[in-house]
Amino acid sequence: MVEGDKAERTQAIRFATWARPVAEFLSYNIPYDEVVGWLHLSKKEFMFGCEALIALGQARETEWGASPLRFPEYPSPPPRWDDICAAVIQVATKTRQLAFQSSDISSEAGLGNVDLSSMDAIAAANGIREAFVTVNLKPVLIALGLVEGGHWSVVAKAVRQRADV
Numbered sequence: 001m002v003e004g005d006k007a008e009r010t011q012a013i014r015f016a017t018w019a020r021p022v023a024e025f026l027s028y029n030i031p032y033d034e035v036v037g038w039l040h041l042s043k044k045e046f047m048f049g050c051e052a053l054i055a056l057g058q059a060r061e062t063e064w065g066a067s068p069l070r071f072p073e074y075p076s077p078p079p080r081w082d083d084i085c086a087a088v089i090q091v092a093t094k095t096r097q098l099a100f101q102s103s104d105i106s107s108e109a110g111l112g113n114v115d116l117s118s119m120d121a122i123a124a125a126n127g128i129r130e131a132f133v134t135v136n137l138k139p140v141l142i143a144l145g146l147v148e149g150g151h152w153s154v155v156a157k158a159v160r161q162r163a164d165v
Helices: 003-029 044-055 081-094 138-143 156-163
Strands: 037-039 059-061 065-068 098-100 120-122 131-133
Touching: 003 044, 003 081, 003 138, 037 044, 044 059, 044 065, 044 081, 081 098, 081 156, 120 138
Parallel strands: none
Antiparallel strands: 037 065, 059 065, 098 131, 120 131
């Protein structure tokens, strides 16, 4: 097997492990209209989410966001993993399914008025503060490799910085 073929195969296998949970998470957490599809509402987090659905082959770009494809397409090449991770984190933060422990408790990305009783904790690790996530988000973060053994993975730090939340 040629080295380039092996790298493409590895990337395709990795993509297959996280693409479905990510697409499902985004599709249920971006505002949706039955007639036109996903709406970004001019909010950057939802714009990134719509772009991720397009990159995942789930939708076509529209002026207002993304229109679902009746038959999703396998993207070739697959989208950048870190771009997709950043979109998931931004949508999750915007929809209050991810809250980072913060010294500024009033910040939007901080805990604020989040009901922690229904959320799971992710332990601080690798330069990322403790966070709380919904049961719907946690398996997506695990599939993406951002959470391992109940704490943030080594690769999560770069993604967290890229997501800028």
